[in-house]
Amino acid sequence: MEKVALFATCLTDTLYPATARATVRLLERLGCGVDFPLGQTCCGQLHFNTGYRDHATGLAKRFQHTFDGYDAVVTPSGSCAGMVRDVHPKLGAGTPRTYELSEFLVDVLDVTDVGAYFPHRVTYHPTCHSLRMLGVGEKPLRLLRAVRGLDLVELPKAAECCGFGGTFAVKNADTSTAMLADKMRSVLDTGAEVLTASDNSCLMHIGGGLSRLRAGVRPVHLAEILASTEEEPWAPATR
Known part of the structure:
Protein backbone atom coordinates (compact mmCIF):
# COMPACT_ATOMS: atom_id res chain seq x y z
CA MET A 1 0.00 0.00 0.00
CA GLU A 2 1.92 3.01 -1.28
CA LYS A 3 -0.19 6.09 -0.59
CA VAL A 4 -2.69 6.10 2.28
CA ALA A 5 -4.58 9.20 3.35
CA LEU A 6 -6.25 9.76 6.69
CA PHE A 7 -9.74 11.27 6.57
CA ALA A 8 -10.06 12.33 10.19
CA THR A 9 -13.68 13.62 9.95
CA CYS A 10 -14.75 16.96 11.35
CA LEU A 11 -16.00 15.54 14.67
CA THR A 12 -12.78 13.67 15.39
CA ASP A 13 -10.58 16.55 14.24
CA THR A 14 -12.47 19.03 16.42
CA LEU A 15 -13.28 17.03 19.56
CA TYR A 16 -11.34 13.76 19.54
CA PRO A 17 -7.91 14.34 17.97
CA ALA A 18 -6.45 11.46 20.01
CA THR A 19 -8.41 9.09 17.76
CA ALA A 20 -6.83 10.54 14.61
CA ARG A 21 -3.35 10.34 16.15
CA ALA A 22 -3.99 6.74 17.21
CA THR A 23 -5.09 5.83 13.68
CA VAL A 24 -1.89 7.22 12.20
CA ARG A 25 0.28 5.53 14.85
CA LEU A 26 -1.44 2.18 14.22
CA LEU A 27 -1.17 2.36 10.43
CA GLU A 28 2.48 3.42 10.54
CA ARG A 29 3.24 0.55 12.91
CA LEU A 30 1.78 -1.78 10.28
CA GLY A 31 4.02 -0.36 7.59
CA CYS A 32 1.75 2.21 5.93
CA GLY A 33 2.90 5.70 5.05
CA VAL A 34 0.08 8.04 5.99
CA ASP A 35 -0.69 11.51 4.63
CA PHE A 36 -3.12 14.03 6.11
CA PRO A 37 -4.36 16.23 3.24
CA LEU A 38 -4.95 19.68 4.70
CA GLY A 39 -7.75 20.46 2.22
CA GLN A 40 -10.12 17.96 3.84
CA THR A 41 -13.31 19.23 5.45
CA CYS A 42 -16.71 17.65 6.19
CA CYS A 43 -18.00 14.72 4.12
CA GLY A 44 -21.35 16.52 3.82
CA GLN A 45 -23.45 14.02 5.74
CA LEU A 46 -24.99 16.62 8.04
CA HIS A 47 -25.96 18.79 5.09
CA PHE A 48 -27.36 15.91 3.05
CA ASN A 49 -29.42 14.51 5.93
CA THR A 50 -31.00 17.88 6.64
CA GLY A 51 -31.95 18.59 3.04
CA TYR A 52 -29.09 20.80 1.87
CA ARG A 53 -28.23 18.70 -1.17
CA ASP A 54 -26.37 21.48 -3.01
CA HIS A 55 -24.07 22.07 -0.06
CA ALA A 56 -23.49 18.32 0.31
CA THR A 57 -22.67 18.07 -3.40
CA GLY A 58 -20.01 20.76 -3.10
CA LEU A 59 -18.43 18.96 -0.14
CA ALA A 60 -18.55 15.62 -1.94
CA LYS A 61 -16.71 17.06 -4.92
CA ARG A 62 -14.18 18.70 -2.62
CA PHE A 63 -13.60 15.32 -0.99
CA GLN A 64 -12.98 13.78 -4.42
CA HIS A 65 -10.48 16.51 -5.34
CA THR A 66 -8.70 16.41 -1.97
CA PHE A 67 -8.17 12.65 -1.89
CA ASP A 68 -7.65 12.01 -5.59
CA GLY A 69 -4.53 9.97 -6.32
CA TYR A 70 -4.32 8.02 -3.07
CA ASP A 71 -4.36 4.22 -3.08
CA ALA A 72 -6.72 4.27 -0.11
CA VAL A 73 -8.50 6.70 2.18
CA VAL A 74 -8.89 5.42 5.75
CA THR A 75 -11.26 6.93 8.28
CA PRO A 76 -12.01 6.08 11.93
CA SER A 77 -15.72 6.51 11.23
CA GLY A 78 -18.18 4.03 9.78
CA SER A 79 -20.70 6.83 9.46
CA CYS A 80 -18.53 9.04 7.27
CA ALA A 81 -17.19 6.09 5.26
CA GLY A 82 -20.78 5.13 4.54
CA MET A 83 -21.58 8.66 3.39
CA VAL A 84 -18.63 8.71 1.03
CA ARG A 85 -19.23 5.30 -0.49
CA ASP A 86 -23.04 5.27 -0.62
CA VAL A 87 -24.11 8.89 -1.09
CA HIS A 88 -21.25 10.70 -2.84
CA PRO A 89 -21.78 8.81 -6.12
CA LYS A 90 -25.45 9.85 -6.05
CA LEU A 91 -24.27 13.46 -5.84
CA GLY A 92 -22.16 13.10 -8.97
CA ALA A 93 -18.83 12.89 -7.16
CA GLY A 94 -16.17 10.30 -7.88
CA THR A 95 -15.27 8.20 -4.87
CA PRO A 96 -11.67 7.48 -3.92
CA ARG A 97 -11.29 4.03 -2.37
CA THR A 98 -12.47 4.78 1.15
CA TYR A 99 -12.42 2.36 4.06
CA GLU A 100 -13.55 2.38 7.67
CA LEU A 101 -10.52 1.48 9.78
CA SER A 102 -11.44 -2.13 10.65
CA GLU A 103 -12.26 -2.85 6.98
CA PHE A 104 -8.88 -1.57 5.90
CA LEU A 105 -7.00 -3.60 8.49
CA VAL A 106 -8.81 -6.89 7.84
CA ASP A 107 -9.70 -6.68 4.13
CA VAL A 108 -6.79 -4.70 2.69
CA LEU A 109 -3.84 -5.32 5.03
CA ASP A 110 -5.11 -8.84 5.84
CA VAL A 111 -4.31 -8.53 9.53
CA THR A 112 -6.30 -9.11 12.71
CA ASP A 113 -3.51 -9.18 15.31
CA VAL A 114 -2.09 -5.66 15.20
CA GLY A 115 0.20 -6.15 18.20
CA ALA A 116 -2.06 -4.29 20.61
CA TYR A 117 -2.14 -4.56 24.40
CA PHE A 118 -5.11 -3.25 26.38
CA PRO A 119 -5.66 -4.86 29.81
CA HIS A 120 -9.27 -3.84 30.38
Missing part, protein backbone atom coordinates in the same frame (compact mmCIF):
# COMPACT_ATOMS: atom_id res chain seq x y z
CA ARG A 121 -12.77 -5.33 30.32
CA VAL A 122 -14.33 -4.03 27.09
CA THR A 123 -17.69 -4.19 25.33
CA TYR A 124 -18.25 -3.24 21.70
CA HIS A 125 -21.16 -1.25 20.22
CA PRO A 126 -21.60 -1.82 16.46
CA THR A 127 -22.65 1.55 15.09
CA CYS A 128 -25.59 1.68 12.69
CA HIS A 129 -23.72 2.85 9.59
CA SER A 130 -20.84 0.42 10.05
CA LEU A 131 -23.26 -2.43 10.66
CA ARG A 132 -25.99 -1.69 8.13
CA MET A 133 -24.48 0.51 5.44
CA LEU A 134 -20.91 -0.82 5.30
CA GLY A 135 -21.55 -4.35 6.52
CA VAL A 136 -18.32 -4.57 8.53
CA GLY A 137 -19.77 -7.51 10.44
CA GLU A 138 -17.32 -9.25 12.75
CA LYS A 139 -14.21 -7.36 11.64
CA PRO A 140 -13.97 -5.06 14.70
CA LEU A 141 -14.61 -8.01 17.01
CA ARG A 142 -11.93 -10.10 15.30
CA LEU A 143 -9.47 -7.27 15.91
CA LEU A 144 -10.51 -6.89 19.54
CA ARG A 145 -10.27 -10.63 20.24
CA ALA A 146 -6.62 -10.54 19.16
CA VAL A 147 -5.68 -7.74 21.60
CA ARG A 148 -3.54 -9.07 24.43
CA GLY A 149 -4.90 -8.50 27.92
CA LEU A 150 -8.34 -7.44 26.68
CA ASP A 151 -11.40 -9.10 28.22
CA LEU A 152 -14.14 -8.77 25.58
CA VAL A 153 -17.71 -8.96 26.87
CA GLU A 154 -20.68 -9.32 24.53
CA LEU A 155 -23.07 -6.36 24.54
CA PRO A 156 -26.74 -7.37 24.95
CA LYS A 157 -28.99 -6.20 22.09
CA ALA A 158 -25.85 -4.90 20.41
CA ALA A 159 -27.47 -4.16 17.04
CA GLU A 160 -29.96 -1.68 18.50
CA CYS A 161 -29.29 2.00 17.70
CA CYS A 162 -27.95 4.19 20.49
CA GLY A 163 -30.34 6.99 19.51
CA PHE A 164 -27.84 9.56 18.28
CA GLY A 165 -28.33 9.65 14.52
CA GLY A 166 -26.84 13.12 14.12
CA THR A 167 -29.70 15.62 13.89
CA PHE A 168 -32.14 12.89 14.97
CA ALA A 169 -31.01 13.42 18.57
CA VAL A 170 -31.95 17.10 18.26
CA LYS A 171 -35.18 16.80 16.29
CA ASN A 172 -36.47 13.78 18.23
CA ALA A 173 -34.92 14.35 21.62
CA ASP A 174 -37.41 12.32 23.66
CA THR A 175 -37.13 9.27 21.43
CA SER A 176 -33.36 9.62 21.30
CA THR A 177 -33.16 9.80 25.09
CA ALA A 178 -35.28 6.67 25.47
CA MET A 179 -33.08 4.77 23.01
CA LEU A 180 -29.98 5.99 24.84
CA ALA A 181 -31.38 4.73 28.16
CA ASP A 182 -31.85 1.25 26.69
CA LYS A 183 -28.32 1.24 25.28
CA MET A 184 -26.81 2.41 28.58
CA ARG A 185 -28.66 -0.35 30.41
CA SER A 186 -27.11 -2.90 28.07
CA VAL A 187 -23.64 -1.44 28.56
CA LEU A 188 -23.97 -1.43 32.34
CA ASP A 189 -25.19 -5.04 32.33
CA THR A 190 -21.84 -6.14 30.87
CA GLY A 191 -19.83 -4.84 33.81
CA ALA A 192 -17.34 -3.42 31.30
CA GLU A 193 -14.80 -0.74 32.19
CA VAL A 194 -14.63 0.47 28.59
CA LEU A 195 -17.17 0.92 25.80
CA THR A 196 -15.68 0.95 22.31
CA ALA A 197 -17.07 1.62 18.83
CA SER A 198 -15.88 2.75 15.41
CA ASP A 199 -17.67 6.13 15.55
CA ASN A 200 -16.92 8.93 17.98
CA SER A 201 -20.41 10.32 17.42
CA CYS A 202 -22.00 7.29 19.07
CA LEU A 203 -19.35 7.19 21.78
CA MET A 204 -20.01 10.86 22.49
CA HIS A 205 -23.74 10.19 22.83
CA ILE A 206 -23.51 7.05 24.97
CA GLY A 207 -20.49 8.27 26.89
CA GLY A 208 -22.24 11.52 27.72
CA GLY A 209 -25.16 9.62 29.20
CA LEU A 210 -22.90 7.30 31.19
CA SER A 211 -20.91 10.27 32.46
CA ARG A 212 -24.06 11.97 33.73
CA LEU A 213 -24.87 8.75 35.61
CA ARG A 214 -21.31 8.65 36.98
CA ALA A 215 -21.29 5.04 35.81
CA GLY A 216 -17.51 4.71 35.63
CA VAL A 217 -17.54 3.33 32.06
CA ARG A 218 -15.13 5.10 29.74
CA PRO A 219 -15.81 5.45 25.99
CA VAL A 220 -12.69 4.66 23.94
CA HIS A 221 -12.54 4.56 20.15
CA LEU A 222 -11.50 1.28 18.53
CA ALA A 223 -8.44 2.97 16.99
CA GLU A 224 -7.12 3.97 20.41
CA ILE A 225 -7.40 0.42 21.70
CA LEU A 226 -5.67 -1.04 18.65
CA ALA A 227 -2.89 1.57 18.83
CA SER A 228 -2.17 0.78 22.48
CA THR A 229 0.93 -1.32 23.22
CA GLU A 230 2.90 -2.24 26.32
CA GLU A 231 5.58 0.23 25.25
CA GLU A 232 3.04 2.95 24.39
CA PRO A 233 -0.07 2.19 26.45
CA TRP A 234 -3.35 3.98 26.03
CA ALA A 235 -3.92 6.89 28.38
CA PRO A 236 -7.10 8.95 28.78
CA ALA A 237 -7.06 12.03 26.61
CA THR A 238 -6.93 15.39 28.35
CA ARG A 239 -8.67 18.45 26.97
Whole structure:
Protein backbone atom coordinates (compact mmCIF):
# COMPACT_ATOMS: atom_id res chain seq x y z
CA MET A 1 0.00 0.00 0.00
CA GLU A 2 1.92 3.01 -1.28
CA LYS A 3 -0.19 6.09 -0.59
CA VAL A 4 -2.69 6.10 2.28
CA ALA A 5 -4.58 9.20 3.35
CA LEU A 6 -6.25 9.76 6.69
CA PHE A 7 -9.74 11.27 6.57
CA ALA A 8 -10.06 12.33 10.19
CA THR A 9 -13.68 13.62 9.95
CA CYS A 10 -14.75 16.96 11.35
CA LEU A 11 -16.00 15.54 14.67
CA THR A 12 -12.78 13.67 15.39
CA ASP A 13 -10.58 16.55 14.24
CA THR A 14 -12.47 19.03 16.42
CA LEU A 15 -13.28 17.03 19.56
CA TYR A 16 -11.34 13.76 19.54
CA PRO A 17 -7.91 14.34 17.97
CA ALA A 18 -6.45 11.46 20.01
CA THR A 19 -8.41 9.09 17.76
CA ALA A 20 -6.83 10.54 14.61
CA ARG A 21 -3.35 10.34 16.15
CA ALA A 22 -3.99 6.74 17.21
CA THR A 23 -5.09 5.83 13.68
CA VAL A 24 -1.89 7.22 12.20
CA ARG A 25 0.28 5.53 14.85
CA LEU A 26 -1.44 2.18 14.22
CA LEU A 27 -1.17 2.36 10.43
CA GLU A 28 2.48 3.42 10.54
CA ARG A 29 3.24 0.55 12.91
CA LEU A 30 1.78 -1.78 10.28
CA GLY A 31 4.02 -0.36 7.59
CA CYS A 32 1.75 2.21 5.93
CA GLY A 33 2.90 5.70 5.05
CA VAL A 34 0.08 8.04 5.99
CA ASP A 35 -0.69 11.51 4.63
CA PHE A 36 -3.12 14.03 6.11
CA PRO A 37 -4.36 16.23 3.24
CA LEU A 38 -4.95 19.68 4.70
CA GLY A 39 -7.75 20.46 2.22
CA GLN A 40 -10.12 17.96 3.84
CA THR A 41 -13.31 19.23 5.45
CA CYS A 42 -16.71 17.65 6.19
CA CYS A 43 -18.00 14.72 4.12
CA GLY A 44 -21.35 16.52 3.82
CA GLN A 45 -23.45 14.02 5.74
CA LEU A 46 -24.99 16.62 8.04
CA HIS A 47 -25.96 18.79 5.09
CA PHE A 48 -27.36 15.91 3.05
CA ASN A 49 -29.42 14.51 5.93
CA THR A 50 -31.00 17.88 6.64
CA GLY A 51 -31.95 18.59 3.04
CA TYR A 52 -29.09 20.80 1.87
CA ARG A 53 -28.23 18.70 -1.17
CA ASP A 54 -26.37 21.48 -3.01
CA HIS A 55 -24.07 22.07 -0.06
CA ALA A 56 -23.49 18.32 0.31
CA THR A 57 -22.67 18.07 -3.40
CA GLY A 58 -20.01 20.76 -3.10
CA LEU A 59 -18.43 18.96 -0.14
CA ALA A 60 -18.55 15.62 -1.94
CA LYS A 61 -16.71 17.06 -4.92
CA ARG A 62 -14.18 18.70 -2.62
CA PHE A 63 -13.60 15.32 -0.99
CA GLN A 64 -12.98 13.78 -4.42
CA HIS A 65 -10.48 16.51 -5.34
CA THR A 66 -8.70 16.41 -1.97
CA PHE A 67 -8.17 12.65 -1.89
CA ASP A 68 -7.65 12.01 -5.59
CA GLY A 69 -4.53 9.97 -6.32
CA TYR A 70 -4.32 8.02 -3.07
CA ASP A 71 -4.36 4.22 -3.08
CA ALA A 72 -6.72 4.27 -0.11
CA VAL A 73 -8.50 6.70 2.18
CA VAL A 74 -8.89 5.42 5.75
CA THR A 75 -11.26 6.93 8.28
CA PRO A 76 -12.01 6.08 11.93
CA SER A 77 -15.72 6.51 11.23
CA GLY A 78 -18.18 4.03 9.78
CA SER A 79 -20.70 6.83 9.46
CA CYS A 80 -18.53 9.04 7.27
CA ALA A 81 -17.19 6.09 5.26
CA GLY A 82 -20.78 5.13 4.54
CA MET A 83 -21.58 8.66 3.39
CA VAL A 84 -18.63 8.71 1.03
CA ARG A 85 -19.23 5.30 -0.49
CA ASP A 86 -23.04 5.27 -0.62
CA VAL A 87 -24.11 8.89 -1.09
CA HIS A 88 -21.25 10.70 -2.84
CA PRO A 89 -21.78 8.81 -6.12
CA LYS A 90 -25.45 9.85 -6.05
CA LEU A 91 -24.27 13.46 -5.84
CA GLY A 92 -22.16 13.10 -8.97
CA ALA A 93 -18.83 12.89 -7.16
CA GLY A 94 -16.17 10.30 -7.88
CA THR A 95 -15.27 8.20 -4.87
CA PRO A 96 -11.67 7.48 -3.92
CA ARG A 97 -11.29 4.03 -2.37
CA THR A 98 -12.47 4.78 1.15
CA TYR A 99 -12.42 2.36 4.06
CA GLU A 100 -13.55 2.38 7.67
CA LEU A 101 -10.52 1.48 9.78
CA SER A 102 -11.44 -2.13 10.65
CA GLU A 103 -12.26 -2.85 6.98
CA PHE A 104 -8.88 -1.57 5.90
CA LEU A 105 -7.00 -3.60 8.49
CA VAL A 106 -8.81 -6.89 7.84
CA ASP A 107 -9.70 -6.68 4.13
CA VAL A 108 -6.79 -4.70 2.69
CA LEU A 109 -3.84 -5.32 5.03
CA ASP A 110 -5.11 -8.84 5.84
CA VAL A 111 -4.31 -8.53 9.53
CA THR A 112 -6.30 -9.11 12.71
CA ASP A 113 -3.51 -9.18 15.31
CA VAL A 114 -2.09 -5.66 15.20
CA GLY A 115 0.20 -6.15 18.20
CA ALA A 116 -2.06 -4.29 20.61
CA TYR A 117 -2.14 -4.56 24.40
CA PHE A 118 -5.11 -3.25 26.38
CA PRO A 119 -5.66 -4.86 29.81
CA HIS A 120 -9.27 -3.84 30.38
CA ARG A 121 -12.77 -5.33 30.32
CA VAL A 122 -14.33 -4.03 27.09
CA THR A 123 -17.69 -4.19 25.33
CA TYR A 124 -18.25 -3.24 21.70
CA HIS A 125 -21.16 -1.25 20.22
CA PRO A 126 -21.60 -1.82 16.46
CA THR A 127 -22.65 1.55 15.09
CA CYS A 128 -25.59 1.68 12.69
CA HIS A 129 -23.72 2.85 9.59
CA SER A 130 -20.84 0.42 10.05
CA LEU A 131 -23.26 -2.43 10.66
CA ARG A 132 -25.99 -1.69 8.13
CA MET A 133 -24.48 0.51 5.44
CA LEU A 134 -20.91 -0.82 5.30
CA GLY A 135 -21.55 -4.35 6.52
CA VAL A 136 -18.32 -4.57 8.53
CA GLY A 137 -19.77 -7.51 10.44
CA GLU A 138 -17.32 -9.25 12.75
CA LYS A 139 -14.21 -7.36 11.64
CA PRO A 140 -13.97 -5.06 14.70
CA LEU A 141 -14.61 -8.01 17.01
CA ARG A 142 -11.93 -10.10 15.30
CA LEU A 143 -9.47 -7.27 15.91
CA LEU A 144 -10.51 -6.89 19.54
CA ARG A 145 -10.27 -10.63 20.24
CA ALA A 146 -6.62 -10.54 19.16
CA VAL A 147 -5.68 -7.74 21.60
CA ARG A 148 -3.54 -9.07 24.43
CA GLY A 149 -4.90 -8.50 27.92
CA LEU A 150 -8.34 -7.44 26.68
CA ASP A 151 -11.40 -9.10 28.22
CA LEU A 152 -14.14 -8.77 25.58
CA VAL A 153 -17.71 -8.96 26.87
CA GLU A 154 -20.68 -9.32 24.53
CA LEU A 155 -23.07 -6.36 24.54
CA PRO A 156 -26.74 -7.37 24.95
CA LYS A 157 -28.99 -6.20 22.09
CA ALA A 158 -25.85 -4.90 20.41
CA ALA A 159 -27.47 -4.16 17.04
CA GLU A 160 -29.96 -1.68 18.50
CA CYS A 161 -29.29 2.00 17.70
CA CYS A 162 -27.95 4.19 20.49
CA GLY A 163 -30.34 6.99 19.51
CA PHE A 164 -27.84 9.56 18.28
CA GLY A 165 -28.33 9.65 14.52
CA GLY A 166 -26.84 13.12 14.12
CA THR A 167 -29.70 15.62 13.89
CA PHE A 168 -32.14 12.89 14.97
CA ALA A 169 -31.01 13.42 18.57
CA VAL A 170 -31.95 17.10 18.26
CA LYS A 171 -35.18 16.80 16.29
CA ASN A 172 -36.47 13.78 18.23
CA ALA A 173 -34.92 14.35 21.62
CA ASP A 174 -37.41 12.32 23.66
CA THR A 175 -37.13 9.27 21.43
CA SER A 176 -33.36 9.62 21.30
CA THR A 177 -33.16 9.80 25.09
CA ALA A 178 -35.28 6.67 25.47
CA MET A 179 -33.08 4.77 23.01
CA LEU A 180 -29.98 5.99 24.84
CA ALA A 181 -31.38 4.73 28.16
CA ASP A 182 -31.85 1.25 26.69
CA LYS A 183 -28.32 1.24 25.28
CA MET A 184 -26.81 2.41 28.58
CA ARG A 185 -28.66 -0.35 30.41
CA SER A 186 -27.11 -2.90 28.07
CA VAL A 187 -23.64 -1.44 28.56
CA LEU A 188 -23.97 -1.43 32.34
CA ASP A 189 -25.19 -5.04 32.33
CA THR A 190 -21.84 -6.14 30.87
CA GLY A 191 -19.83 -4.84 33.81
CA ALA A 192 -17.34 -3.42 31.30
CA GLU A 193 -14.80 -0.74 32.19
CA VAL A 194 -14.63 0.47 28.59
CA LEU A 195 -17.17 0.92 25.80
CA THR A 196 -15.68 0.95 22.31
CA ALA A 197 -17.07 1.62 18.83
CA SER A 198 -15.88 2.75 15.41
CA ASP A 199 -17.67 6.13 15.55
CA ASN A 200 -16.92 8.93 17.98
CA SER A 201 -20.41 10.32 17.42
CA CYS A 202 -22.00 7.29 19.07
CA LEU A 203 -19.35 7.19 21.78
CA MET A 204 -20.01 10.86 22.49
CA HIS A 205 -23.74 10.19 22.83
CA ILE A 206 -23.51 7.05 24.97
CA GLY A 207 -20.49 8.27 26.89
CA GLY A 208 -22.24 11.52 27.72
CA GLY A 209 -25.16 9.62 29.20
CA LEU A 210 -22.90 7.30 31.19
CA SER A 211 -20.91 10.27 32.46
CA ARG A 212 -24.06 11.97 33.73
CA LEU A 213 -24.87 8.75 35.61
CA ARG A 214 -21.31 8.65 36.98
CA ALA A 215 -21.29 5.04 35.81
CA GLY A 216 -17.51 4.71 35.63
CA VAL A 217 -17.54 3.33 32.06
CA ARG A 218 -15.13 5.10 29.74
CA PRO A 219 -15.81 5.45 25.99
CA VAL A 220 -12.69 4.66 23.94
CA HIS A 221 -12.54 4.56 20.15
CA LEU A 222 -11.50 1.28 18.53
CA ALA A 223 -8.44 2.97 16.99
CA GLU A 224 -7.12 3.97 20.41
CA ILE A 225 -7.40 0.42 21.70
CA LEU A 226 -5.67 -1.04 18.65
CA ALA A 227 -2.89 1.57 18.83
CA SER A 228 -2.17 0.78 22.48
CA THR A 229 0.93 -1.32 23.22
CA GLU A 230 2.90 -2.24 26.32
CA GLU A 231 5.58 0.23 25.25
CA GLU A 232 3.04 2.95 24.39
CA PRO A 233 -0.07 2.19 26.45
CA TRP A 234 -3.35 3.98 26.03
CA ALA A 235 -3.92 6.89 28.38
CA PRO A 236 -7.10 8.95 28.78
CA ALA A 237 -7.06 12.03 26.61
CA THR A 238 -6.93 15.39 28.35
CA ARG A 239 -8.67 18.45 26.97
